[in-house]
Amino acid sequence: VPTAADISRDVLTNKSAVMFDILRASSTVSTALANGCKEVIPVVEVDDAFALAKTLPENTFLLGGERGAVKVPGFHLGNSPLEYNVGTVGNKTVILTTTNGTQATRRAAEGSGQVFIGSLLNVSAVAKKLMEMEQDIVLVCAGTRGKFSLEDTLAAGMVARELVRLWQLKGQISPALTENLPINGEFYLDETPMVSGNGLVLEDAAVAALRLAEYYENNPLRALYDSLHGQKLAQIGLAADLAYCAQVDLFDVVPVYRDGKIGID
Numbered sequence: 001v002p003t004a005a006d007i008s009r010d011v012l013t014n015k016s017a018v019m020f021d022i023l024r025a026s027s028t029v030s031t032a033l034a035n036g037c038k039e040v041i042p043v044v045e046v047d048d049a050f051a052l053a054k055t056l057p058e059n060t061f062l063l064g065g066e067r068g069a070v071k072v073p074g075f076h077l078g079n080s081p082l083e084y085n086v087g088t089v090g091n092k093t094v095i096l097t098t099t100n101g102t103q104a105t106r107r108a109a110e111g112s113g114q115v116f117i118g119s120l121l122n123v124s125a126v127a128k129k130l131m132e133m134e135q136d137i138v139l140v141c142a143g144t145r146g147k148f149s150l151e152d153t154l155a156a157g158m159v160a161r162e163l164v165r166l167w168q169l170k171g172q173i174s175p176a177l178t179e180n181l182p183i184n185g186e187f188y189l190d191e192t193p194m195v196s197g198n199g200l201v202l203e204d205a206a207v208a209a210l211r212l213a214e215y216y217e218n219n220p221l222r223a224l225y226d227s228l229h230g231q232k233l234a235q236i237g238l239a240a241d242l243a244y245c246a247q248v249d250l251f252d253v254v255p256v257y258r259d260g261k262i263g264i265d
């Protein structure tokens with residue numbers, strides 16, 4: 001579970017990646033696609049967005065995104081998922097640029113594997129998709145300007161948790177995550193290797209994220225308010241976005257980034 005700033009080609013080689021920027025880019029992308037948007041094209045700079053728009057036929061696209069959490073002047077939409085409803089984005093291409101999320105998506109794609117977009121809105125759908133991949137998985141937390149972010153780690157932890165549940169159903173999981181605890185001072189793991197017969201194991205960062213998810217499981221909104229970026233959004237009048245992004249499993253969609261565009265398989 002690295003932040004986007006820590007990822008490198010080595011980390012990503014032959015792995016599937018999931019990018020989380022739940023406040024708000026990855027929630028916005030999932031919402032747009034669930035509401036019938038044709039595709040989302042993430043671009044890094046505002047100028048790139050305007051340049052790309054010039055190449056597309058009129059009325060087929062919308063410019064969306066933010067700087068400083070505020071809509072970019074001249075854009076149709078900001079980065080609030082609530083703006084990306086069926087009537088607005090249906091059958092449209094969205095050109096999206098955000099401060100952290102769009103860059104993290106492109107960085108996650110530097111490896112050779114598939115890149116999915118995760119949020120609280122699609123935890124179970126993402127975990128199910130990852131089960132099908134039969135590949136090592138990197139959960140990339142976009143973070144806030146390169147720093148650890150609580151809300152992205154929470155979402156990564158929720159996906160890790162659901163993966164563990166699915167693995168356990170198949171009888172495959174590292175015993176480190178079973179409920180077995182040391183008995184009479186004898187540590188269970190002394191005799192049981194961290195890696196199960198099937199080789200499935202979570203790195204410590206993923207275990208930490210999973211435990212964070214357990215802490216907030218009954219009130220994910222609280223994590224969003226505990227986070228620095230969440231507080232900033234609430235302060236500038238965007239509390240409704242926090243409430244929206246805190247919903248778990250609202251959609252069954254798994255956005256995938258391929259050839260520069262995000263769509264649904």
Ligand code: MLT
Nearest residue numbers: 023024025098099100101
């Ligand atoms: C980002 O990509 O940095 C975020 O989505 C910012 C935001 O909350 O709009």
